[in-house]
Amino acid sequence: MKIVDARANRPQYLPETASQTAGPYVHIGLAPGAAGFRIFDRELGWDIAGPNAAGERIRVEGLVIDGTGSPVKDVLIEVWQANAAGIYAHPEGGGEVEDGFRGWGRVITDFETGEWGFDTVKPGPVRARGRMVSGVSQRVRDSHPDWQGRAQEDNVPMAPHLNLWIVARGINIGLNTRMYFDDEAAANAADPVLNLIEWERRRATLIARRTVRDGTPVYRFDIRLQGEDETVFFDV
């Protein structure tokens, strides 16, 4: 592998490996049980919260809908979330999480209907970006104190949300989006990410609707890849 990138503006960096579609048979690799066979002792991503997580137990359900209005039946979604205290299960996630809480899940659709769903706990608000700059940028900012208050939104916590990553046949590079909760209206109104979206009516595409079924809160979140009310996707 060449260490020097040919493009003059990125000397010394390796170029990122290009994405390719996950294809129609993504289940073989990432959810072989759904492909129709058993191979691994343990499939990954089916238990997001574990038995010990604090907070409200919820279910999340939806469809991914293509530009013709049809459900996408071969999609795979990964979810990444904080626990009820707003902490991620990661060395830099802001603290300790409950034993067994991973905050990561993998869900596929029903091949006949395209419906997907998973059980988890409702996350808490996540701490603000703060001064999340470092290295050279941090040194520049530290030497110019007037830059410290540059971005007001850096100090506002993020409303409770799930981070979603969507791959499928026909999707050339995974799509990142977020799901927020409609019973968090005040937090959503202050959320620095929702407020980045210039078109206010598009913010609604990221907000799931709460109902209660058999005593369990169920949030409905349909994702529209294209067309009217196209879901907001992020370049993260």
Added chain:
Amino acid sequence: MTPAEYYQRDRRLHPPALTPDYKTSVARSPRLSLISLQGSMSEITGPTFGHGDISAIDNDLIKNYAKDGDPIGERIIVHGRVLDENARPVPNTLVEVWQANAGGRYRHKKDSYLAPIDPNFGGCGRTITDDNGYYFFRTIKPGAYPWRNWVNNWRPAHIHVSVFGHAFCQRLITQLYFEGDPLIPICPIVQTIPDPDAIDRLTAKLDMNAGVPLDSIAYRFDIVLRGRRSTMFENRLEGN
């Protein structure tokens, strides 16, 4: 230590969402621009995996589904390193693969291609990179197969590869191709990538020195994930 952002993704290296020659992308591609988001806690963290999540045999596709013998096909080793844009190894990260068998048939209830299922081949594996970011799989070389796009499209032999890195914003799924395959330049899925050098980097290179004589031939495939800004550690830059 201040949490650090990752470098922005260079979208020019990746396929755009809408690539009409790959017909399925037409109705599944967003038409509006992505909203650019600077890294927050939600993007710079991501799931972690350990050896308790997988089994030792999971990276051996020749043995991990064998019932009464070895699978049919050319025995190969695929190996390489997972690095970041700073050329630093990405250790302890989950790498998952899936592929068709030597005849080009997937073990999937939705695949109806007439080539037969191999009773001794499942077609999926996974491993965790070591401290140097190194990984390897043993498998059989997958076959090319036809697919419905134009009337007569054939996928070049390929292995699907999924990598996590250490942050959700590094998440990547791609496909590994094999050096010298004449189907690469005429595949509408490969050619969704606008940059010929980026395609070349998805092409695993024959590596005669890494094979096992009289047993398996080897291909080298390095994977590069997004890099991260340096973090300040005791007033000096860490990394880079």
